[in-house]
Amino acid sequence: MDGNSRWAKARDLPTSAGHEAGYRALREMLRLSCAWGIRVLTVFAFSSENWLRPKVEVDFLMMLFERVLRDNIGDFSRECIRVCVIGDSSKLPISLQKLAKEVEEMTRNNSRLELFVAVSYSGRRDIAQACQKISQNVKHGLLEPEEITESLIAQELETSSTEFPYPDLLIRTSGEARLSNFLLWQSAYSELFFTETYWPDFGEADYVEALSSFQKRQRRFGQHIT
Structure with missing residues (x-):
């Protein structure tokens, strides 16, 4: 979700206004994802x-x-959204660490959409x-080196708790063309x-364009398809 600061600067607004606008864009993307049957949405916050x-x-x-986590607990429950916060939580404020764990526990049985929030x-x-x-x-001595496989590594990644750990589509806003870690x-x-x-301007039309682009692609996963 890139471009909040530049969006604010272009409007001669404080950076905080850009992040607030970015939050509103996220709420809309979450609403659309639920409506369109997206199973997992991972956002780089x-x-x-x-x-x-x-x-x-x-x-x-x-x-x-x-504030976002606290204000949306009710919506997460009503919309059956499961929330997972991934990243180095040890660097987060204690109050945020505690709240994130509470929200994760409260929503862990929700299954309509899984929302992974990458923080730190x-x-x-x-x-x-x-x-x-x-x-x-x-x-x-519980494992031999030759027993280390790709699937074993994947099981230890922070996205391992979802049935769909591999994103079908990665969207990057603001004109930057890199993954940025x-x-x-x-x-x-x-x-x-x-x-x-x-990102603050990314709306329904942009989301449709991204999904339509994805639908037109032929996914080969390194194989020849005839």
């Missing part, structure tokens, strides 16, 4: 590199994340921590869609 941003912006975002997330760290967990099993393992065969639209 805050990367591990974003901690380097100005403190006032980081503090506002942490407050916004907490790094795709490289995700892979590294999976390898660390597996290496512990090797160290204690997001779901690096999981996106190996994802279809990519890049748009110039800033």
Whole structure:
């Protein structure tokens, strides 16, 4: 979800206004995803590199994340949305850590749509921590090195709790054409869609365009299809 700050700057507004507008865009995407039968929606809300941003912006975002979770608990229940927060939670404010766990527990049996919120997330760290967990099993004699497989690594990634851990489609807004350390393992065969639209302006027409583009693609997964 990229472009909040640039959206605000273009309108001579504070950065916080861009993030508020981004939140409204997310609510609309969540509504449409539920209506259209999307099973899993993973949003990159805050990367591990974003901690380097100005403190006032980081503090506002942490407050916004907490408010979003608190204000939408009722909607998550009514719409049968399961929420999972992934990333290095140890760096988050204690109050946000606690609230995220509460929301995850309250929604864990919901099944209409799974919403993964990546906060303080790094795709490289995700892979590294999976390898660390597996290496512990090797160290204690519970696993032989040759038994390490791709599926075993996938089981230790932070998206392993969903039936659909591999995104079919990855959408990047704001004109940037890179993954920026997001779901690096999981996106190996994802279809990519890049748009110039800033995230706060990303609406139903943009979502339809992205999904229509995906529907027209022939997914080969490295194979020849005749």
